[in-house]
Amino acid sequence: MKDPIKVVVTGAAGRIANNILPRICHGDAFGSNQPVILSLLDITPALPVLKGIVMELEDCCFPLITSIETSDDPKVALKDADFALMLASYPFRPGMERVDLLIKNKAIFKQQGIALDTVAKKTVKVLVVGNPANTNCLVLSEHAPSIPKENFCALTRLDHNRAVSLLAARAGCTVRDIDGPVCIFGNHSSTMAVYAHSATVKGKKIQDVVEKDFFSREFEPLVQVRGGAIIKAKGTPSVFSAAAAIIDCIHDWMVGSEGRIVSMAVASSGKYGIPEGVFFSVPCKCEDGKYEVVDLDIDPSYKEEFEAKLQKSYQELISEAKLAEIY
Known part of the structure; x- marks a missing residue:
């Protein structure tokens, strides 16, 4: 067993957190030999709910849990944190625009950023x-x-997992049969670019397995609007698929992706023509708590179109940063 790490979860009384917390406690995120001090943060009215969540987690008798703390104060919850999972944000409501969401969340993440820094x-x-x-x-x-x-x-x-799953469904195979990079580039929005042109299915090029029109015209839009399609179908946003993607991301980042290429929105560094100053999704490989951005050889027949999509997503991120008064 390793020394315990302190893991903070904000918005801990929410639906996604309810799907995540047992998996963190079970070792799915940080590894089966990593003890955890769990710190749950939410707004004051949610504290009674957090008390019930703690009781349930205690009843599960997870051997990896050293202790569980609850708070409505970011400076208390985040003290000496080793990992912080930021679920809490102002939710999108009917009639809102993306700009409204940016402005509402700016105050939340400014406060939490100051607490993290302190x-x-x-x-x-x-x-x-x-x-x-x-x-x-x-x-x-x-x-x-x-x-x-x-x-x-x-x-x-989540977008990465959706892309792999949709490709596998169309190719008539399992997700284990999809090999080679399937990656999300850019913003987590409708401007994201999905790259799968170098992927293979059981050794065959993806273009030889799925019909041309699906791959060139339908696939990327399906990934881009998948979240909205789920809301339309069930009346609420993705919950357990979001939770699964969060666990996948934490595990690969902290434990390792075992050579697999995964999608992470990280601080831009100039790669893929994206200047510093935004958080941009790119292909990464992870090991021992660190990630490395992977330089993919982009299909030459798609490169010009692909680069234009990346710039479109970058410009959207710059616009959002200005609305959030970062620039």
């Missing part, structure tokens, strides 16, 4: 889930300047 360990890793995730992550990191930018990540693993 009380968390300088080695803390931070995964932002609350939307708009890329720009919320930027706001958070800007207000926690003493923590390295590479320690922050916004979630695009």
Whole structure:
């Protein structure tokens, strides 16, 4: 067994957290030999709910849990944090525009960023889930300047998992049969670019397995609007698929992706023509709590169109950053 790490979950009384917490406690996120001090943060009215959640987790008798703390104060919950999972954000409501969501969430992530900078360990890793995730992550990191930018990540693993699953369904195979990179680039929005042109199915090029029109015209839009389609079908946003993607992202980042390429929205560094200053989803490989951005050889027949899509997503992120008063 390793020494315990302190894991903070914000929005801990919410539906996604309810799907995540047992898996964290079971070792699915940080490994089966990693003890955890769990710190649950939510707003004051949710504290009674947190008390009930703690009782349930205690009743599960998870051997990896050292202790469980609850709070409505970010500076208390985030003190000495090793990992912070930022689920809490102002929710999208009917009639709202994306700009409204940005403005509402700016205050939340500014406060949490200041708390991180003040009380968390300088080695803390931070995964932002609350939307708009890329720009919320930027706001958070800007207000926690003493923590390295590479320690922050916004979630695009759900889009990644959706892309792999949709490809497998169309190819008539399992997700295990999809090989080669399937990656999400850019913003977690309708401007994201989905790259799968170099993927294979049981050794065959993906273009030879799925029909041309699906791959060139239908596939990317299906991934882009999948979240909305789920809301339309069930009346509520993705919950357990989002929770699964969060666990996947944490596990691969902290434990390792075992050579697999995964999608992570990380601080841009100039790769793929994207200047520094935004959090941009790119292909990564992970090992021992660190990620490395992978330089893919983009299919030459698609490269010009692909680069134009990346720039479109980048410009959207710059616009969001300006609305959040970062630039």
